[in-house]
Amino acid sequence: MNEHIVKSYEDELNTLTAECTRMGGLTEAQIADALAAVVKRNHDLAAAVVGRDDRLDESEREIERRAIRLIALRQPMASDLRRTVAAMKIANNLERCGDLAKNIAKRSLVIIESDPMTPLTRSIERMGKLVLTRLTTVLDAYTRSDLERALAVWSQDDEVDEHYNSLFRELLTYMMGDPRTITASAHMLFVAKNLERIGDHATNIAEIVHYEITGEDMISPARPKTDSLKA
Template sequence: MPQEHIVKAYDDQLADLDRTIAEMGGLVEKLLSDATNSVVNYDVELAKQTIASDKRIDACEQEIVEGATKLLALRQPMAADLRKVIATIRLSNDLERMGDYAKNISKRVITISQSPILSSISRSVERMSKMVEDMIREVLDAYIQGDVAKAHQVIYSDEDVDRLHTSLFREILTYMMEDPRNITACTHFLFIAKNIERIGDHATNIAEQIHFIVEGDTFDNHHESKDKSATIVAEL
């Protein structure tokens, strides 16, 4: 009986960690979605709200590190359980960074809100963000369900995000060349697009962690990154 009690408590503690991961992931997805809406409509009020909501995400990371540390100290899990606890520490860090990137998008909306509206760029940003929001949802499902195939799917989706980012980078440079009045907005749009691309990278990191939890080895991603934005030269 006491043995069963200990096992139950351990499962409860692990379930608490999972709940906090799921909460954190949900908050990150909402933060990215709100930040993107604030971009599309140059909505400064919404941008300010999203900046404030990042605080809870930071607190979740803290809770996960503390919970995982306590679980390691008291329960001394082995093998797959140990990998899972270590993975929660690492992926809470990914989620915290994703929140930071989304928050930074909102900061830039406040800066560019007086600039000319560049609706073609906004639309591409919105499309890219929707792809990354899907990745976040999928990777959280994969985590909760321990579904490696779904995690691999997220890794492959990131290639489409990278391709879209590369073409968006090129488009933004073209607007800059056309008219110096676009330079402020375009500069911040470069970073907004990069932030969304980085959030996708972190979703991919989480998917690789899921592979590690379930399979116990490192996911071997043979694909070269499809983000070629660092190699783009503006056409004069």
């Protein structure tokens, strides 16, 4: 192979990783804004999140197209192949996080219309910040190929579940105490569930980074779990 082709192959791989990192940044922004829409009861923020979601869908398609083209034309081996597959899988997880952020933004519009639920909103904010930190950390780990950092995210999977379980109980109590809050609380229940699922995607990404770096799967029975009702 001449140097030109080698360079261009490296370029393609780097572009793929860079696209994925950029998509990660956009996803973080979507989640932060969706959370702020709920917490600050801000209609405009919610609308902005909904409007930007198409960009994430397009990013995922673009990364997938690039990855498949790269596999077909360049036939990457070993670690290059893992890097390519990892980019596709991470993009898929990010796209799903984006959908969840969009859904949170849409639900915030219903929640805004009801009376403020101050203590619940604080719990949601705490949970959202925790989830966002996990995602940011694992995306850092991806960008820097930092196995230790990825494993740290993976092993702290429990924390989000604990927040979710306590919020679930808090919300049911709230509903029972005042049936007029049931509609808004039901939407808040799904906001909490969506945050928990974003946390799961952060864990998935940690597993993908582990696979990319080591070439080995993490077998899920080892994965820490406290919430028996997760999906």
